[in-house]
Amino acid sequence: METSAGDALRRHIPPIDLLQAIKVGGRLPAHVAVIMDGNGRWARGRGLPRFRGHTAGIKSVRDIIEGAIEAGIDVLTLFTFSQENWRRPAAEVEALMKLLRRFAKEERDELKRQGVAVHVLGDLDRLAPAPRRAVEEIERHTAGGRTLRLNLMISYGGRAEITRAARRLAERVERGDLNAGEIDEDTFAAELFTADLPDPDLLIRTSGEQRISNFLLWQLAYTELFVTPVLWPDFRREHLFEAIYDYQKRERRFGRVTAG
Ligand code: IPE
Ligand code: IPE
Ligand code: MG
Numbered sequence: 001m002e003t004s005a006g007d008a009l010r011r012h013i014p015p016i017d018l019l020q021a022i023k024v025g026g027r028l029p030a031h032v033a034v035i036m037d038g039n040g041r042w043a044r045g046r047g048l049p050r051f052r053g054h055t056a057g058i059k060s061v062r063d064i065i066e067g068a069i070e071a072g073i074d075v076l077t078l079f080t081f082s083q084e085n086w087r088r089p090a091a092e093v094e095a096l097m098k099l100l101r102r103f104a105k106e107e108r109d110e111l112k113r114q115g116v117a118v119h120v121l122g123d124l125d126r127l128a129p130a131p132r133r134a135v136e137e138i139e140r141h142t143a144g145g146r147t148l149r150l151n152l153m154i155s156y157g158g159r160a161e162i163t164r165a166a167r168r169l170a171e172r173v174e175r176g177d178l179n180a181g182e183i184d185e186d187t188f189a190a191e192l193f194t195a196d197l198p199d200p201d202l203l204i205r206t207s208g209e210q211r212i213s214n215f216l217l218w219q220l221a222y223t224e225l226f227v228t229p230v231l232w233p234d235f236r237r238e239h240l241f242e243a244i245y246d247y248q249k250r251e252r253r254f255g256r257v258t259a260g
Contacts, residue, residue, distance in 0.1 A: 018241040019070060026248040029201035031075040032068065032240070033223070035215055036060070038207025038231030045231075051095040056233035058103060067237025068148055069114060071244060075149045075197055079215050083123065083157030097131045100154070104134040108141045115147030121193035122156035149197070156193075158217030165191035194219055202247045204240070206232045222254055 022028065039053030046052075061078065068076045081096060111118060120135040127135070135154065168191045172178040178187070189195065199219045205211075208229040212220065226243040228235075251258065 018238060018245060022071060022241055022244045022248060025245060028072055029224075029244060029247055030073065031077065031198050031200045031202075032073050032244075033077040033079070033200035033203045033216060033220075034064070035079045035203070035205040035209075035213060036232040036235075037205060037209055037213075039233060041207060042231040042233040050092060051099075053231075053233055054096055054099055058099065060232055060235045061103070062107070063236045064240050065111070065114075065116060065148070065150060067240045069116075070237065071241065073148065075151065075200075077151040077153060077194075077200060077216070079156070079213075080152045081122075081154045081156070082214060083155055083160055084214065086126065086155070097128065100131050101134040104131075104138040108138045111138070111150070112142045112145065115145040116142055116150050117145035117148070118142045118150045118152060120152050120154055122154040123160060124155060126155045151194070151197075153193075153215070156215075158212075158214045161192055162218055189218065192218060199223060202226060202243060204228065204243050206230050206235050222252070224250055224252065 036057060039057045040050040041053070042056065043050050043053030065076065080100070085096070086093060118138050120139055124132055124135070135152070165188055169178065169183055169187065173180050194216070199221065200216065200223045203216075203220060203223045204226045206228055208227060210227055216223075224247050226246055228239060228243065230239055
């Protein structure tokens with residue numbers, strides 16, 4: 001059953017027109033981040049084991065990469081596996097790592113052809129050798145792609161990222177490369193995984209959960225949030241366009257007052 005406000009919107013505007021609408025609808029978000037959530041619930045709703053939801057979610061990943069390219073987004077950042085997700089049952093972690101390897105192997109040529117530059121960001125030291133090799137290989141293979149930068153956040157936690165940045169700055173101070181008084185927001189941000197990237201303009205979370213779950217804590221300071229009840233395996237590019245359409249109607253004030 002279709003019930004969300006977005007579904008009502010799509011009934012009103014067919015998907016192809018939705019893409020046209022965002023093309024002429026104002027500023028596009030340069031950087032879109034997504035918390036891909038709801039795979040387990042999607043599977044449970046069908047009487048299937050949880051991992052089937054993760055497998056189905058791969059189709060959604062493919063589709064929104066294409067949607068992001070169609071829409072003309074520069075950076076797409078996907079929360080793929082959190083630091084906290086290591087605490088899930090071993091069998092589920094194993095299934096997710098297998099899927100990651102499969103994705104890296106099956107998609108690398110197509111992503112390269114599309115000009116997608118994949119970057120894998122997070123505490124990769126915790127990955128087993130095989131998935132680690134697979135993600136490093138897809139990074140190498142797609143390096144230099146100019147159409148879209150795709151960040152896969154793996155073994156990632158926002159607090160850990162901030163702590164790591166603080167440690168790296170402290171080490172520079174210890175080495176005498178930097179004075180403590182020179183540390184400001186820019187020097188700090190330069191030590192994050194996202195050093196060379198603009199902050200996300202838009203964060204989408206699927207499955208209706210209204211929380212950040214330790215994602216990009218620093219970078220989301222002024223990001224527009226869009227929560228949709230759609231479960232990740234059901235998410236398609238039309239849902240991405242709908243989120244962008246909604247984003248374009250918002251007024252971002254960054255703490256200031258409205259002009260005029
Ligand atoms: C998101 O789906 C995928 C990962 C976190 C790896 P979940 O597995 O969290 O699905 P739900 O939230 O239990 O439905
Ligand atoms: C966030 O989803 C992590 C990813 C999407 C990879 P979770 O399902 O792990 O988050 P919580 O537990 O609902 O906060
Ligand atoms: Mg979840």
